[in-house]
Amino acid sequence: MIFDDLRAIQSQYGYLPAEQLQELSRVSGTPLYRIHGVADFFPHFHLSRPPKVRMNVCTDMSCHLLGAGDLKGSLEQRFRGMSDKDVKVGDVSCLGQCDGAPAVSINDHIYRSVTTAQAEALVLTALGGSELPEMPPSDEKPGQLASDPYPGVERYGALRGLVVTRDWDGVIAKLKASGLSGLGGAGFPTGMKWEIVRKEREPIKYVVCNADESEPGTIKDRFIMQHLPHLLVEGMTIAGLVTGAQKGILYLRHEYGLQEHILEHEIRHCYKEGLLGENILGSGLGFELELFISPGGYICGEESALIEAIEGKRAEPRNKPPFPVVQGVFHKPTALNNVETFANVPQILVNGVDWYKSRGLGGAAGLKFVGISGDVRNPGVFEIPMGLPMSEVIYNLAGGIVGGKKLKAFAPSGPSSGYLPASQVEVRLDFKSLAAIGSMLGSGAIVVCAEGRCMLDMALNAVKFFRNESCGKCVPCRMGSQKMVDILTGWTHGKGTAADMVLIDDLTEALKLTSICGLGQFAHSPLSSVLLHFRDEIEAHVYSHRCPEGVCPMREVYA
Ligand SMILES: Cc1cc2nc3c(=O)[nH]c(=O)nc-3n(C[C@H](O)[C@H](O)[C@H](O)COP(=O)(O)O)c2cc1C
Numbered sequence: 001m002i003f004d005d006l007r008a009i010q011s012q013y014g015y016l017p018a019e020q021l022q023e024l025s026r027v028s029g030t031p032l033y034r035i036h037g038v039a040d041f042f043p044h045f046h047l048s049r050p051p052k053v054r055m056n057v058c059t060d061m062s063c064h065l066l067g068a069g070d071l072k073g074s075l076e077q078r079f080r081g082m083s084d085k086d087v088k089v090g091d092v093s094c095l096g097q098c099d100g101a102p103a104v105s106i107n108d109h110i111y112r113s114v115t116t117a118q119a120e121a122l123v124l125t126a127l128g129g130s131e132l133p134e135m136p137p138s139d140e141k142p143g144q145l146a147s148d149p150y151p152g153v154e155r156y157g158a159l160r161g162l163v164v165t166r167d168w169d170g171v172i173a174k175l176k177a178s179g180l181s182g183l184g185g186a187g188f189p190t191g192m193k194w195e196i197v198r199k200e201r202e203p204i205k206y207v208v209c210n211a212d213e214s215e216p217g218t219i220k221d222r223f224i225m226q227h228l229p230h231l232l233v234e235g236m237t238i239a240g241l242v243t244g245a246q247k248g249i250l251y252l253r254h255e256y257g258l259q260e261h262i263l264e265h266e267i268r269h270c271y272k273e274g275l276l277g278e279n280i281l282g283s284g285l286g287f288e289l290e291l292f293i294s295p296g297g298y299i300c301g302e303e304s305a306l307i308e309a310i311e312g313k314r315a316e317p318r319n320k321p322p323f324p325v326v327q328g329v330f331h332k333p334t335a336l337n338n339v340e341t342f343a344n345v346p347q348i349l350v351n352g353v354d355w356y357k358s359r360g361l362g363g364a365a366g367l368k369f370v371g372i373s374g375d376v377r378n379p380g381v382f383e384i385p386m387g388l389p390m391s392e393v394i395y396n397l398a399g400g401i402v403g404g405k406k407l408k409a410f411a412p413s414g415p416s417s418g419y420l421p422a423s424q425v426e427v428r429l430d431f432k433s434l435a436a437i438g439s440m441l442g443s444g445a446i447v448v449c450a451e452g453r454c455m456l457d458m459a460l461n462a463v464k465f466f467r468n469e470s471c472g473k474c475v476p477c478r479m480g481s482q483k484m485v486d487i488l489t490g491w492t493h494g495k496g497t498a499a500d501m502v503l504i505d506d507l508t509e510a511l512k513l514t515s516i517c518g519l520g521q522f523a524h525s526p527l528s529s530v531l532l533h534f535r536d537e538i539e540a541h542v543y544s545h546r547c548p549e550g551v552c553p554m555r556e557v558y559a
């Protein structure tokens with residue numbers, strides 16, 4: 001596998017020297033341009049020698065709200081006199097630690113809730129050649145979770161029962177009756193997805209778990225993998241048996257070292273107990289499961305890009321159709337689901353469809369894990385009934401707004417969902433309710449903005465994320481997201497004109513209509529939502545060259 005070879009070279013040399021790539025090409029018979037194309041695509045690989053200390057600050061939504069810009073600024077200032085060969089301070093996209101913002105990565109070690117003094121001390125430790133300390137394990141102790149159908153009893157009960165009954169159609173019927181929809185963002189009905197894969201006549205099929213989780217604010221899969229790894233492994237194994245897939249691949253973002261360790265342990269345990277392997281519990285039925293560590297990038301979470309990465313290629317989304325259910329990994333039928341979707345399956349099978357449906361509120365079914373970060377007192381991941389009003393999550397579970405301030409806006413699911421105003425805080429957290437007000441449940445990545453935040457600044461931050469993460473395959477997304485960033489940056493510097501408004505509308509339409517994947521299609525959402533809900537504030541920037549909250553740098557430019 002090309003990524004293993006590249007990782008081995010990088011771990012030996014600290015980067016990928018040109019002569020080593022030539023040697024790899026010679027030995028493996030892979031054209032050099034292909035090796036180079038892959039190495040160049042993923043942020044994890046370095047084609048030139050990196051500085052001794054790489055300090056990267058996450059500046060995405062939640063970290064932006066918690067002072068990442070100032071942190072980065074002071075670190076740049078502090079290490080300005082030093083050679084680039086020693087220390088470089090840069091940016092990194094969301095590290096999946098949004099509830100511990102601001103987060104930083106130093107030589108691939110990740111730290112949460114970092115102050116300037118702590119970051120500086122860590123840089124000096126690395127410069128001095130000492131080992132960097134590991135981040136202390138999180139102290140979250142969730143207690144008994146309602147999503148776990150095995151409180152103190154033998155686990156893997158759904159799988160144990162299924163290898164006896166072999167009622168594959170019954171599983172699909174129960175998933176359909178439960179209303180379980182994909183919890184990775186798109187909300188596609190899971191029972192229907194598995195049924196399509198099951199009906200495909202190909203002898204080789206795959207099950208893939210999408211644990212890439214890289215959108216700012218999204219931290220719930222991290223929590224599930226840490227606290228309920230057995231439900232994920234069981235859900236994937238059941239998917240394999242039901243769809244007729246022999247192999248499962250759990251695609252995990254490389255920054256989740258703790259979760260990697262926990263999952264490795266769980267998978268090893270299952271092989272030992274006969275719950276995985278070629279003869280599950282003596283039934284003659286087989287399913288193999290392995291971890292695949294992502295070489296990085298938000299776009300890898302798009303299902304077809306993820307499949308390309310599994311195949312050792314650049315993670316560029318495919319044109320669809322065909323969809324992965326028909327042509328997925330190595331063009332074989334593939335049941336690809338999110339971590340939480342798989343983890344829901346054992347609950348439904350053990351506790352029953354009626355139990356599952358009755359967990360939800362206001363007509364919604366099931367339980368949901370949501371992450372909440374930004375301007376709240378108690379950020380973290382919470383298990384809630386699907387359909388719980390947003391106000392309950394913000395004011396009760398997350399302890400309300402920091403500093404006793406008022407709520408100004410919230411993103412129900414990171415940049416893709418756009419921002420909603422405080423007046424809509426009673427919206428229920430379910431697919432239908434959020435879609436009805438022009439937003440989405442997405443992956444349940446709530447990011448909260450207190451009064452005093454500038455919504456243009458927040459929209460620009462979110463559009464920058466999409467610009468940074470665009471894979472560049474289609475021109476509208478590659479150029480359009482950059483153009484949008486340029487225009488919004490101009491507005492924050494008092495350079496807006498009426499013509500920009502027309503241009504923004506055209507760009508939005510072009511992105512929506514011509515991008516081939518969701519990243520480009522949703523790149524306009526943060527801006528469109530603030531134009532809808534905070535128009536006066538945006539117009540003040542564009543027409544009066546004034547930031548009502550005094551956040552944007554325009555006054556410095558015009559001073
Ligand atoms: C740019 C982009 C990033 C995505 N990232 C993720 C991700 O990290 N995890 C995830 O489960 N789905 C992600 N998705 C959605 C997947 O493409 C896919 O719909 C999902 O994994 C299917 O699983 P589900 O049906 O269980 O939700 C992303 C989509 C796009 C367009």
Ligand code: SF4
Nearest residue numbers: 471473474477517520
């Ligand atoms: S829309 Fe953007 S991220 Fe998606 S394939 Fe096109 S360029 Fe890549």
Ligand code: FES
Nearest residue numbers: 058063095097098
């Ligand atoms: S870790 Fe910074 S936004 Fe997620």
